Amino acid sequence: MSSGPARVAPYGSLSDVLVGRQAELALLRTAIAAAPSLALIEGEAGIGKSRLVGELFATPELAGARRLVGQCEQLQDPLPLSPLLDAFRLAGGELARARPANPVVGALAPLLPEIAKHLPPPLPPLPDQRAERHRVFRAAVALLEHLSPLVLVLEDVHWADGGTHDFLAFLAAHQPRDLSVILTVRTGTGLLPIREAFARAPSGPARVVTLTPLTRPEADELARRILQADLPGTFAALLYEKTGGIPFVVEELLRTLLERLPANEIPGRPDVLTGLAVPTVLRDVVLQRLSSLDDPVREILEAAAVIGMTPDDRILAEVTERDAAEVAKALGRAQAAGLLHEEDGGCRFRHALARQIVYESVAVSGRRWLHLKTARALESAGPKPVARLAHHYRLAGRPADFVSNAEAAADTALFHGNDATAARFLLQALEIGELSGEVRVRLAVKLGRAAVDGLAHAEAVPILERLLATEPLPAHLRGELRFALGRLLRQHGEAWAGYLQIESAVGDLAGRPALLGRALAVLAAPETIVDRHVGEHAARCDEAESAARRSGDRDVGVAVRIARASLLLEQGDPASWRLIDELRRDEGLSGAPREHARACLNWAQGALRVGRLDRAEALLAEGRQVADQAEYLRVAEVVELVTAAVDRAAGRWDGLEPRIRRPAGTAATFAAASLDSRLLRGALLAAMGPAEEAVACLGEVITVAGRVGAVWPLISARVTLARLLLTLDDAAGAIEHATAALALVRAKGIWVWGAETVLVLVDALGSAEMADAAALVAELGAGIDGADAPLAQAAALSARAVLARSRGDLPEADRLLDAARATLQEAGLRYEEALAAERLGRWRCESGAATGGPLLESALRLYGSMGADRDLARVSRIMRQNGVPIPYPWRGGRPSHGQTLSSREREVALLAAEGRTNQEIATALFLSRRTVESHIASALRKLGLPSRKELRGLTALP
Template sequence: MTIVEGEAGIGKSRLVRELADDPALSGMLVLIGQCEQLHEPFPLGPVLDALQQAAPAIRPESLGAVTGALAPLMPEIAHLLPPPPPAAAEEGAARHQVFRAATALLEHLGPVALVLEDAHWADSGTFDLLSFLAFHQPANVAVLLTTRVESGPLPVVEAFARAPAGPAKVLTLAPLDSAEVQEFSRRILGVDLPARVADELREKTGGIPFVLEEVLRTLLERLPERPDLLDSLAVPTALRDVMLQRLSTLDPVAREIVGVASVLARRVDVELLSSVAERSTREVVGAIASAQAVGLLQDENDHPQFRHALAQQVVYESLPATSRRWLHERAAVAISALPGAAPSARLAYHSKRAGNTVQFVRYAEQAADLAVTRGDDSAAARFLLEVVESGRVPFATRLRLAARLGRVAIDGLAHAEAVPILTRLLDGGSLEPALRGELRFALGRMLRQQGLARAGFELIRLSLPDLHDRPALAAKALAVLAVPETVLGAHVREHADWCEQAEQAARSAEDPDVELAVRIARASLLLEQGDPAAWRLIDDVRGGPALESNPREHARACVNWAQGALHIGHVHRADALLAEAKQVMARADYVRVVGVIDLVTLATDFSAGRWDTISERVDAFVDQPAEFGGAVLDARLLQGALLASTGSATEAARALRSLIQDAEELGAVWPLLAARTTLARLLLTVEDLEAALEEAARALDLVRAKGLWAWAGEPVQCIVEARVALDDVAQIESLVEQLGANIEGADAPLAHAALLSCRAIMAHRTGDAEVERMLAEAVSTLHRAGVRLAEGRSAERLGGFRLSHGDDRGSASLESALGIFGELGARREFSRVARTMREHGIAIPSRWRGGRRSLGVELSEREREVAELAAAGLTNKEIAAELFLSMRTVESHMSKALHKLGARSRRELADALPDAATGDS
């Protein structure tokens, strides 16, 4: 016998159903009887119900006479049974006849499994039959019982412990952990939950599958996008009924005490509960034991608590509203009398629900102050949000605290909740200018962090006139406007003007923190322009005491400077700045910058050529809800750029065009410029020259509008390459000279390498002897800066030029490019270089043949065989005949091989598999 035990809703019945459907048990008859919670259950009811299901399997001619004892009890199948034997004179003998008959019928049906669901509700006759069966169980009969663990051991356990076959096997089903909640949601309902939502859902539901499924079905269409809905989750009806039924089984005193417990907290504090309920400790302990027995409470680390948050919610909502308010008032009084510092967060909670607005505001402010002191801006924002959202709090108080909310919500990542509140307050009018300016500045910063670059920028700009009497705040607002890489339209001259105004305001404010913020902004402005003075200022600020004593500003500054360094091509410097930011963040506990550091790390890894796991990490970043909407745009840029080198050109172009559309709508100059440039480069590779020229020209228009020529290198180079390929070179010389004039003296490796390449392309057309030197210098520049993909492309161009002029060093250059693309897994570039090498008769180094190791995706042996035969010119039908495969299998292998090798057609397989094409061994 096997007993499957667990609390209600844990999945016992589902396990039984899955066992019944298991193909491994296809030869076994499974009979399921359901025990019911009846005042006067029918004797042997669940067993007889189960046996009646076996009618199609009964062979009357093979039945023993004893089975006829069941005929009077099961008239539905009496015609299949022998005639009933003479009635026994004694009740005990008659019952013994029935037990023997049931056992004989089960043996006749074997192999058979008798399953009794909810055996804790079984009648005494059923338990007696099971005890009899324990000692007379046929070898071809299995017995499985399901029972609730809170109901205690079944009466038959002792009988089976003495049975010849040995004691019953007990399988206890445990609640799901967070990882299992994710898997359950994915498999059962098709909902892919973020880890943090799964954690919260597990906390609310206790990991009980029934509860979890009910909750998920309630939120099925909204949960993935709106995890905050869990905060105001309505209890599903089915779950409410179960919880209320359990509550109703308690005696009045226990019910009252459990109700008080639901007001206090999910975890039960016996002393506090005794005080608020005005009951003795004995009564409280007895009530807890009763609630545990029916499954409302459980022990967690030796402390009683509600089984899950929804159980607490059901009990809480069962109390009359007046009782709840009175109990919250009593709870506040009892908690405030506890020794030690007053727990302001708990007091704010109870004061609010007791309707005591004055006390609620007071304690909420105290809780927010304490959270800020501990560096937990997120918690501070939540406390302030409660006050500002409350219609009972006076408007003047809400306004005062809204300003504080604006300050902490940015660092506390409470944007989604704070934005609509601040928007309503601003739209309501009648605000003092200084307060209106502060709220606009705070709201503008939040909108920028959500990716709404244009809207946020404009709101901050509108805040300036209202901040003229508050120089510290005005300086911070101007410093944000001074950074040029966020918004379309504003020229670098405007950013420089805002930076000068910020410096003037900072001097008036005489605040070291404000001065530090402005110096950080000045360094970012210089950095985006490629001004060599940027690094001197950055090093000066990094080495100064102001930054050292302000770890949050330190981490934020390093991340911002790392992004700026990547924009102009200083990958090694970005690496160093990120390492510093991570070190500082670890001791600053700065939540706001964590996600941004992860994103900039991804961007740095992309530029540095660390692509081993980058695709999965980027996809995860895009798929998970981000705290900063703008960060998702940057992650989508990386996703598109990776696809452009490693995946489908069509898919990459689609992703980049979608990003371009969204970035334009939001007014975000970065990554709009980079997305257009990446798309232009992709279109060049697939020889869609006109479209490439159009995208590159639009990217250059963005550069001109910003006046930031340190960003112009790649767009100009794409234009030059496209026009040369189209044999339309009339305007490229002036464009290249314009680039050169605007970056003269700049410290911008990407722009300078592009300028060298453009000049080399033009010099090649005129036969200038400097071509080789300029191309080699471009490779060297990119290598020193650490920009791996661009270095590979430059090395490829240098190799091609050298070979076309009979310079044997071209082979080494192409091998270097091939190695870079192979290490990256850049299949499209790898195939192009391999094709060039084959055209010049250069053998592919053995470690790169097929690019198997380098491209990060192993071909199976069969895929490689199919690809090699296709590269040799065989059709799918011929390959199928050669390898004794079906046409469908060959088509499947071909599709996978093309995808893994980055080849667009069968014709490109010869380049993707150069060893097969050339015969090298």
């Protein structure tokens, strides 16, 4: 039996056999077997992501494969593509043999001076930084294609800068056919912005290889291979308890024990594990190994930990004031101790945790001194790496040096279009208490510009508010800060507060017509704010056009025209489509892809509000395409939301409710999108059930929208809840909510938003109040006269039909309602069409017309295709009451058991008959509440019972 460990395997592992990862290795091998392909390897620190990659390339099929490996550093550099550029530098020899033919690769030459002689000549700079960034992306893809067949590996992508994330999204959409890409990423670091791009890559979605801790048997096997001995149960249990099955921790713990005891003695000594506590075991292991080194080696290693994961030998020598030979010897000793390993000809910490533990072992005063020496060494090395300098000066306790470098790093990040990185640097700089008022204002103005697209809303808002409250600012800066704050508040869901901030900025921006035009264009949007009449929005739009002309700025002119088109669209003005089509062809809009994408998505939402589904689908497709091409990942939530809204309007409800939940989550980037998502979910639940959940969801939207002053969600939520309450026989509640919605419509003056409100009120008011209802319908008709708004026109026709029927004019009522149904059918609004068909079918059945039955059946099939179970139960009851046979199966797909209850439906119905609530039934049967609601609705339909209360007391069911 061996008294020492097995031979050293890849990445410094003590085991020469990969344990517990065969399935993951096979999945990874399959994932990249047929290029082009994408693979994400996920797992916590120390789980073995890099080891899995190493084992992949040790397989016979890939042992000779050409590969480039780039490493993302924990310090975020605002210069995009740094890990990719590091990988390209390794290809110098290959490029020396065959220079790339594509001249666009020359765009990389200034970024890769080490291998520039092997690249095409540099290209002249482009005036537009976005175009320059796009060209660099194209050049990187072209170089990868030239080097293909190739496997590109980027490790620790959770530390990548925003530019690298954007490039990877671009690469997913333009991947060379002979390229495979592998990314390793640590879990628990948030949602990577590239995930969506990789999920919908043209080559197919990325394969995700998830690594979890080893199971107890796998951890036992790993330990047996390292110790070359069987493990008694006591030792194995304690080992697993101490390590949690994380391979790196298992190996580091055993590495330390092997220094104390012969391998064959360790399994019989479980007591040696008792002094190592989880989760500090890894720290103990590393610190024990660190203490085994002599002082000079330890000092050099500590300096290396301050410098970074892969310390530069020259910088390390300067910081430690040692010669190159002494540094090399010390690094060799640290490598022998297992703290470092060799990679690409240099030394690197074996693991980020190892570096962190060594770093934290240095006294705070010593760390500050080392950071200061590192910063000075970096400054003497040539072009200033301002991001790294900011990092080191901040930790060195040099605020002035930190702020100047942080501001420079933010400027560089903004220059490269990396707003998020810029915002983070500026936020850190603004935390410094000793800033002068002038510097603080300058940084805050830059933060206001960066934070709108930089995802720093929660951090930026209080800083801007504090500056506006405490600093004596010149008018033009005060106006710019108020405008920035207003936009941030609006995106944060605070519609009313944001609107007021922008209103207050208008006077201060009189001398800056370009910014004034943009501010007024935002104020022209009607859908986000209560207590402002559409006439006021129109006046703001006129003022914006005047400011845009004074500015002479074409981009501002385009922004104002977008606002004008949106304002007209919300009113159902047919002229809006002409203006929208002109803008879609305008080079000013197409040359600003972010503005273009946002405009199309906003117009798509406006088109849905007026019922133009055809236009909404076209605008959504264009907005998604533009956002994809521009790698504008920030609007991904909005794209998802609008897609769900379009699918809801079109009746494509299968799997829709879970999709709607995502933008409504607490991690949503756009609070306004979260509110709209909850509204959409409430409307869906009102049709599908459970009803009590729909009421709660819509009530929450009303509360939040009322608090923040968001008018469209507030009107829509109230009218949807009013319609739902009518189906629950709560006419008083329906009238209350519909009346409140009508007051908002009148205050806004946009009647295409109020048509459904009027219809609900006409339905809810009794015959004695038909005079009031007729006045409402007349007011609505005047408000939507000439509007291109199928939803509003159909609701108005339906309301007029109800009035005609109340007067006893049944033919006119039938004609009007049939026209409403035809309008909705032509518009493709399937759910509203089903509602109209149900109403018309019921009326005709009640009057004895034979054509009523087919209409009810068509409503039944439409509801069934959408899964609108609550509506299905209601229309089935109407059909039975009128002697209309219910066809089975009425929606292709799952069997319906005809008129007979399924075993599950009978089980649920009997529990309901006992008086149990849906939640109690769900708990007892291990079902969701929604499934219980569906089973009860189906049972009531088959039994011909009008409501759930009719089940009470039943002890047997057919």
